[in-house]
Amino acid sequence: ILNVEQSPQSLHVQEGDSTNFTCSFPSSNFYALHWYRWETAKSPEALFVMTLNGDEKKKGRISATLNTKEGYSYLYIKGSQPEDSATYLCALSKGNQFYFGTGTSLTVIP
């Protein structure tokens, strides 16, 4: 079992603020790091897959970075909007298994 940790557990921000969260994982035997957004009553939606140290991915106002040597990934949201409110999960994949963190619950206040 791999220990994947996310912080903070929850976050409330004002509309328009930028925010970021952290995913920490064991740096050895790394294969791929995944970010998902999970809105209430919907399916978790894949945001990014990153495999290489130094990877940076961007989708609209959301971006992510990866540091495999020190074992962390950051997810950034620029100019948060109410529709960004969701739980953001990261998962480390090793072989055929995914190891999920507990998620960061983001609430964007209009």
Added chain:
Amino acid sequence: DTGVSQDPRHKITKRGQNVTFRCDPISEHNRLYWYRQTLGQGPEFLTYFQNEAQLEKSRLLSDRFSAERPKGSFSTLEIQRTEQGDSAMYLCASSLPGAGVEQYFGPGTRLTVT
């Protein structure tokens, strides 16, 4: 809708009853996964299939749990003699073959055992 679907979305059952959930993966995906998520935790791996073969099972999957994927398409997860500790969200995901490839999730089945 060509995504992963799960049925039912919600299930309330009494302790000791058996329940069965169904997952229909994305049609071209030969891998199918089951996860369980309890309150305050991330999804935890239960089992996975490649086509109809069940290749891995977590130690979380007690002998009261059984999963099948008889024709390599849809899958069922059955829990026998449910216990209150089985109350959780049960998620299904599917993917193409390969390590680390993206998994596509269904909306989950929320089980409440009273």
